[in-house]
Amino acid sequence: MEVFERADLAAAVVTAGGQHGNDPHNALQVCLQLQQQFSCVPADAVPMLAHQLHTTTGHITSLVSFYSFLSETPRGLYDLYISDSISDHMQGSRQLLHRLCLALGVRPGEPRLDGRVTVSPTYCTGLCDQGPAGLVNGHPLTRLDDSRIDTISRLIENAVPLDQWPRELFTVEHRIYRRDLLLGTPLERGDALRSIADQTPEEVLRELAASGLNGRGGARFPTALKWRMCREASSETRYVVCNADEGEPGTFKDRVLLADYADDVIEGMTVCARVIGAREGFIYLRGEYAWLRPHLEWVLQRRRGNDLLGDAILGDSNWQFDISIHMGAGAYICGEESALIESLEGKRGTPRNRPPYPVTAGYLQQPTVVNNVETLFSAAHIAARGSAWFGTSGAGGTKLHSVSGHCERPGIYEFPVGCSVGEVVTAAGGDGAIAVQVAGAAGELLLAEEFQRCIDLNTLKTSGSFIIFGPDHDLFTTTANFTRFFAHETCGFCAPCRTGTQLARSVVDRMAAGRAFGRDREAIDRLIDVTPALSHCGLGGTAMNPLRDLRDKCPQRYQALFSEDDTSVLHFDLEQELSEIKTLTGEIPEAEQ
């Protein structure tokens, strides 16, 4: 194990702290900087960080132990994650992970003794349209196959620096297969700002309300109402936050927007700032998209130079607004807006008690609008072109769908709100699909006979994740993957979600091993009732959807997962009892995650 010199740590802590104003609200950002430098946040640095940031050791520990992309022990020169999100899983990500681990002589999640490398499974990296995918030191790895895995292991064994790795390993393509209102008619930079420059905030709000735009992150809260509530909350200081933490398995539309349409998204934030009276905004960028940060910083800087951001927007010194980027660190829960705000404040991402809502008491308890990337992108277009234009494609405009899974053309599809599931399947070349998961793990499984259902406001909400399952797919694989995902991502704050997701995971593991019994069936029924009903936020509220859908929609497959009752073995699971010793002796590999 690598031992760090205290002097090096102290210098790094002073530098990183200083770059972030030694502000405890930036503790997460400072920890991330150390993680990058040392491939961990070393234990010896924890008291130093606490001192430097005027906080407690417990605060630092609470962060390092919460966020997946922070670690207490060094991950090594090469820090690899291979996505096991369902669409990657369907393309053989598990076999690739094991091939890589075997070649490198490591176990998943465990650093190699020489400090060279750690390979861990992770959930969605937002590259489902070009998976199996992964990350190395924060850089995206796409279209992994046996040959690429072998190349990667050779590069690592030879300690080849990342900048000398073949470029094609890192190629990310942004494929848009269907353009409609938004993607089909590009905005000129500054269009939206110029068109609202002479309008009152009230006029902008009226137009936005008339457009019917609602939250594209999936919750569908009316955007104009959110902005209005924030504007009318009494305070001197207000904030705009762009929620770029798309973590729902199977969604990658925000990645494409941030990569190819960053100006429009930032313009949407600037419009919002003008309406609510904010001078400061944040882009909360998910850790998996750290590779997009330099591009976003460049766009922000260019806009400052063009008077589209900063001290005098469009030359008007009364219009001031600037944006900084805050990184997430591997926590799905931070997509929930109040958890995101906690994370922005440098804390663990646990959802707050509500009321009060962020629009009245958000970042630093000030009124705050948190909007999804696509919402802000759409708002910019509406501000530039008016509500009638947005409404021409039917009520509520259009929605982007991230399509992945078993289809010929995985990528981005912009469809009018209200299109049918089948239309999207057909457009993507998903012939013979037996089912689609709409809205990701938190969404709903739709069987082929439900493909006529419309993706609209009331009956089928979606964040935009659309995963197609072909005729040979075992839907239990999806149920198990999603159930394990929730067990991994639950924040642990509330009892029903923390305990319910673990219990569900343990049943799913036993189902997979053919050791689930009648007693487990009753347990699942109770978990499906209690966990969503009593949980603190939407994570627990949806964590049982995968099991519920399998039980209710695929009863035959579900029943087959239970073995004949045998009361003599109900309370004693031999494999389970022996798993610890077998792991220690190397007889079975370390359980993943």
Place this chain on the structure above:
Amino acid sequence: MTDTITIDDHQVPFEAGQTIMEAARAAGLYIEHLCYNPAYQPHGSCKLCSVKVDGVIQTACTMPAIAGQKVESDSPEMKSRRKTLVEMIFAEGNHYCAFCIKSGSCDLQALAYHLDMHENSFNHRYPVRVIDASHPDLILDHDRCIFCGLCIRASRDQDHKNVFTMAGRGKATRLAVNSETGKLGDSTIAADDAAAHVCPVGAIMPRRGAYSTPIGERYFDARGIDEIDNASGKL
């Protein structure tokens, strides 16, 4: 004339600023809870006080009382969910009531009896957790911790010492100690701090005197948690 809310069949008056839990307690109505303690800010994490407020499930400890609310608390549906939740909490940690020194004065155990939980239908997880015995006057037994955060609040808001914090995530959630070593013995906590006595289960226990009150004579041995809570005898 004061404003009222309806809790099950009871008309309950409340004062401005009160939560549903506070109004219920003032009226002598018991709503099950673990992480709530009237001396501290509500936490809203155990979810046992979940009630239906005009049909929407909310935690009574955090939800402000608003005139005219119809609150459903004691219905078979909500009772059954609370019982399941208590089973889930038992399955998560290591709760050996039969030989726990907190037996008879433990809120979790008393709640289980109150909700007629006589066995656990969920498989226990039996997590491996390590006892912190570094403090001369206190024991921190993580096996029994239910992550209610009461010690965190007591230490921060009453003792002004900020000894505890929550760390980890999901199933790895753990109570952490604010000291350079992470050990309780190296923290500033003292035996007579509020945080040393607020634990509703047996996670933070004073050393010595564990059996000064014999089993059978402890406060939940004679009366149910609902009666004691109503009389505010314990809290």
